[in-house]
Amino acid sequence: MNVRLLVLGGLLAAGAATAGPIHAYGGTNDLARISVTVVYFLPRDRPPVPDWRDRIGFAMRRVAAFHEREFSGLSVLDARMPGEPLVSELTADKVREGDATAMFERMAAEARHRLGWPGARDGSFPVLLLFSDQNHRELDDFTRTRIEDGVPVHEGHVGPDGRHHPGAKSGGSRARMDPRSGGGIALVTADGWRVPYEGSDCVAYHEGLGHTLGLPHPEPADRSVMSTAQYHMPIHRSWINADQKQGMGWAPAAAPPPSNTLFGAFHARHEPAEPRTGEPVRLDLSWPEGARVARITTATQTALFGPWHEAVLRPPEGTPPAFVALGAFSGATPVSWRIRVELADGRREELWGYFQAADPASRSFWYDYRFEPAGKRIWRAAGPDLWTELDPTGRLKVFRIAARDSDVGGARGTLATELPGRHMEVFIPDRGARPGHLLFRLTGEKDWKALGEIHDFPR
Numbered sequence: 001m002n003v004r005l006l007v008l009g010g011l012l013a014a015g016a017a018t019a020g021p022i023h024a025y026g027g028t029n030d031l032a033r034i035s036v037t038v039v040y041f042l043p044r045d046r047p048p049v050p051d052w053r054d055r056i057g058f059a060m061r062r063v064a065a066f067h068e069r070e071f072s073g074l075s076v077l078d079a080r081m082p083g084e085p086l087v088s089e090l091t092a093d094k095v096r097e098g099d100a101t102a103m104f105e106r107m108a109a110e111a112r113h114r115l116g117w118p119g120a121r122d123g124s125f126p127v128l129l130l131f132s133d134q135n136h137r138e139l140d141d142f143t144r145t146r147i148e149d150g151v152p153v154h155e156g157h158v159g160p161d162g163r164h165h166p167g168a169k170s171g172g173s174r175a176r177m178d179p180r181s182g183g184g185i186a187l188v189t190a191d192g193w194r195v196p197y198e199g200s201d202c203v204a205y206h207e208g209l210g211h212t213l214g215l216p217h218p219e220p221a222d223r224s225v226m227s228t229a230q231y232h233m234p235i236h237r238s239w240i241n242a243d244q245k246q247g248m249g250w251a252p253a254a255a256p257p258p259s260n261t262l263f264g265a266f267h268a269r270h271e272p273a274e275p276r277t278g279e280p281v282r283l284d285l286s287w288p289e290g291a292r293v294a295r296i297t298t299a300t301q302t303a304l305f306g307p308w309h310e311a312v313l314r315p316p317e318g319t320p321p322a323f324v325a326l327g328a329f330s331g332a333t334p335v336s337w338r339i340r341v342e343l344a345d346g347r348r349e350e351l352w353g354y355f356q357a358a359d360p361a362s363r364s365f366w367y368d369y370r371f372e373p374a375g376k377r378i379w380r381a382a383g384p385d386l387w388t389e390l391d392p393t394g395r396l397k398v399f400r401i402a403a404r405d406s407d408v409g410g411a412r413g414t415l416a417t418e419l420p421g422r423h424m425e426v427f428i429p430d431r432g433a434r435p436g437h438l439l440f441r442l443t444g445e446k447d448w449k450a451l452g453e454i455h456d457f458p459r
């Protein structure tokens with residue numbers, strides 16, 4: 001099989017660190033060099049993601065740069081990836097049979113057998129790292145949607161400011177040390193890498209490397225990579241706790257080793273966190289002191305199998321810009337973005353992110369109606385003045401908006417009356433309002449009654 005070395009970059013100036021050797025956490029395995037066999041695991045009934053090499057390469061560069069920084073260059077990665085996906089003999093449904101651990105062991109056994117892993121040993125610590133195309137349960141990872149009881153529901157972690165981070169119940173990433181090879185085996189499922197969010201690189205390290213080296217979850221939980229970093233930040237802003245590293249033979253250096261990369265020194269973040277349709281989106285950038293910029297390439301994508309729309313910028317005099325524009329999106333859509341920067345001194349860095357451009361006028365939701373005809377009732381904004389309700393029998397009711405920005409019981413929302421008789425009035429709380437219940441009252445009544453809890457459709 002054609003195997004390529006993933007170029008991970010010369011990361012730290014050698015010789016700056018003290019102490020060593022680094023060994024597995026709770027073990028004696030030498031970690032001076034970690035040989036990672038990186039595999040794109042593809043069920044035989046699925047098409048490969050067109051730019052899977054870019055996506056896995058990005059995840060691996062982040063993992064390697066973080067690891068070398070955290071261990072002061074005393075433990076380094078040598079990652080190799082076959083030039084083609086490992087096409088499984090099984091379909092996605094067969095791969096994911098049973099629980100997520102059964103899926104993991106099935107994939108590990110097939111990859112190990114097909115690749116002859118770990119092969120000839122050279123004293124390094126072997127890791128078999130699978131990036132799978134599937135999740136344990138079916139999930140559209142670009143829109144972050146799965147179907148539950150016939151309706152689309154959002155699945156994924158969204159922070160309090162509206163930013164998306166990795167974390168899906170349907171995933172199934174896991175890892176373990178492997179006594180047979182004296183190394184480790186890891187799986188990063190599709191939700192952890194196919195569409196990079198802020199924190200996806202933390203998942204790639206946590207599951208793809210950390211647990212294979214024996215690293216446990218710190219107690220109490222914190223924001224380090226072996227804990228909850230994935231929900232808060234990209235990996236260059238996180239860390240491995242010093243007591244865990246000291247348990248692996250690492251000692252803090254008098255001074256941090258000088259870095260010759262942009263890892264941790266360059267940062268990009270989209271603003272606003274939750275853009276609306278038509279609203280300009282930008283990437284706010286931070287640079288190392290004295291940076292001279294040769295080239296900035298930004299790109300956006302609105303479908304996983306769709307094209308990237310690329311823009312190249314050469315700042316006059318190499319002056320680092322405080323932000324770059326990503327443009328505005330006329331329709332509601334998920335957006336992946338990517339930025340590649342190159343400094344005049346040759347240093348490069350790449351970051352990826354994701355957001356959803358939302359159209360406030362195209363909102364839809366459902367609630368469960370308990371009386372006949374019982375079942376899910378689907379509400380949609382229909383033009384500037386109307387809402388419709390579809391019941392399970394196919395009957396459509398139409399409501400005209402009477403007032404926006406109303407306040408009922410402390411929630412903000414919209415008042416609408418049923419056409420044509422206007423005998424019933426409903427209150428639709430705004431997206432995100434609490435309590436999130438659809439309310440109604442008959443004409444002339446004062447008090448509101450709840451029809452049911454609102455479940456917004458994914459945007």
Ligand SMILES: [Zn+2]
Nearest residue numbers: 206211217226
């Ligand atoms: Zn874990």
